[in-house]
Amino acid sequence: MPLHVVSFAQISRILEITDSLGLSREWVEIPLSTESPGSVRRLGNGKLEIVVDADQPFEEWLSSLSQHIHLIQNV
Numbered sequence: 001m002p003l004h005v006v007s008f009a010q011i012s013r014i015l016e017i018t019d020s021l022g023l024s025r026e027w028v029e030i031p032l033s034t035e036s037p038g039s040v041r042r043l044g045n046g047k048l049e050i051v052v053d054a055d056q057p058f059e060e061w062l063s064s065l066s067q068h069i070h071l072i073q074n075v
Helices: 008-020 058-063 065-073
Strands: 039-042 048-051
Touching (some): 008 058, 008 065, 039 065, 048 065, 058 065
Antiparallel strands (some): 039 048
């Protein structure tokens, strides 16, 4: 079943990962709506935008999040 809205609990889980990577929460944006596919990208203002995938199971998507963040940071 597709995910349409990111819950507070899911945002907390995402922030646990970004915290563990040493990213300031002030520089992370997590939209409440999902997209298919989800994405991790650097915005023009330097912030990191993390969009949760609507179709992939959240736990599966979350398990690959740190890899996606590392890829963006190394570009």
